[in-house]
Amino acid sequence: MRRTQEQRRAATQAAVLAAALDVLVADGYANFRAGRVAARAGVSRGALERYFRTKNDLLVAVTQHAMESAVAHAEELAGRGGARTVERFLLDSEHFFFSPVFRAMLELAIAAASDPALARRHDPIVIRARRRLNRIWLDSLTAAGFPRASAERFILLTHYLLRGVFVVSTWLPYKTNRRAVTKAWSQLAPAMLEARQPSRRRAAAQKARPRRKRRAPKR
Secondary structure, eight states, rough: OOOOOOHHHHHHHHHHHHHHHHHHHOOOOGOOOOHHHHHHHHHHHHHHHHHHHHHHHHHHHHHHHHHHHHHHHHHHTTTTTTTTHHHHHHHHHHHHHHHHHHHHHHHHHHHTOHHHHHHHHHHHHHHHHHHHHHHHHHHHHHHTOOOOOHHHHHHHHHHHHHHHHHHHHHSSSOOOHHHHHHHHHHHHHHHTTTTOOOHHHHHHHHHSSSOOOOOOOOO
């Protein structure tokens, strides 16, 4: 079946965005060139510039594309519900932080830190997406019966941990056993999610216990 012009346009844009992510991962932001992206996508330089006039236009579109994909992945896993919510949250977090996409996102974050024009467009996309991702899993963990405050703390600590493990395993000159770290963290999850929260039985007993009447002070 012959594709419509809109379908061809969408396919070309998707190919360019995928190629741009590949170039960021393989060559880094310092060596990021529109010509390399066009060649990898199999399109002409003119066709690329028809959709993305400037380098920053392309980088902002890449950011949007990557973060929307991350949100879609989280929604798909969280939407399954059930007793494996914690496991799915950890799988989704690993999927994001140890994927080539996250490395590309770090390249863009470093670039935006020294380019105010890029930062003004890049940073809000990342912030909005991170809020959506956190909210997806906070609602899912809360629906699974975990205290909201504990779930929020667990989400934040998980993300800080995995960001650090990625940086260590990717750029620092010493080895880390990522599998061992994530396994140990998953084993700690139940205790952290219930931390400082009284058990339901204890809370019910405390609620049902009659309060002692205060004695009147002696005169």
